Amino acid sequence: MSVDESTSASPETDQQPTHQCAICETSLEQSSQHLADNRETLVYSCPDCRIGAKAVVQQSGASSERCQRRFDSAQADAVTNPSVYTLAAFATDEFPDGQYHVTRIGEHTFEISLPESATQWDILRLVDRLSVGSLSAVAENRCIVVRDTRWPDTSTEPVPDGGIIQARIADGTVPDPADDPFAVADDDKPRTKRAKREEMDVSFHQKPGVYEVHSASGSYYEVDVIAETCTCPDFKQTCSDPDTPIDKCKHLRRVALEIEAGTVPRPDGKLPDK
Ligand SMILES: [Zn+2]
Ligand SMILES: [Zn+2]
Structure with a gap:
């Protein structure tokens, strides 16, 4: 697996500090910041509908044992209470470094985007990880859509x-x-x-x-x-x-x-x- 060396001068569009609510289009406001070794998670939430939210995870390498324990408990929590934060805990250092976005696109539906360097295999591995308890995960293009199936189908x-x-x-x-x-x-x-x-x-x-x-x-x-x-x-x-x-x-x-x-x-x- 090699990183493309010609990643020209085009800056990532998701470097922009503003994110829009996927539900009501209001600008999301930063609500929390979680710093761990080799990982930073910024959580944004919607001040209007109070449902829309996004977690932006910057991952760069292995995490400590203590950090891993926190991921484990967040992952367990995600099964009963999926949120952008608890779902972000599934993207651990076993996956490529880079930026992961977890976006709440519906009351019980989330979308996870992986960094450019992620392969199809990485995506499928993460889908497999996320298919736990009442969570249903499917790969769609280069994203993963996670739904809480305890709620009626949200077509x-x-x-x-x-x-x-x-x-x-x-x-x-x-x-x-x-x-x-x-x-x-x-x-x-x-x-x-x-x-x-x-x-x-x-x-x-x-x-x-x-x-x-x-x-x-x-x-x-x-x-x-x-x-x-x-x-x-x-x-x-x-x-x-x-x-x-x-x-x-x-x-x-x-x-x-x-x-x-x-x-x-x-x-x-x-x-x-x-
Ligand atoms: Zn109401
Ligand atoms: Zn909203």
């Missing part, structure tokens, strides 16, 4: 802003937000835009005011429009934080839109009058 990942736009008027004109609750307005907040555009199934619950929202990523959240609560991580982490002003997650927003549009029963359980 449809969350749609980023700019993805599906509700087209409700047959002649192709853009609906006026005043007429159509699902029309996206320029000044809509990011969460409102996602509430309007993303694929979500909303169904009415037995309890008054409670709706179930099935997101495109396969997650299930319970939205209570009377108490104004949602069981999603965004609501728990941001919207109910006493330090931030009360905010509604995209699921609460979506249910309000569905009620307004008459596509689900009103909170009192009565059918919309059409």
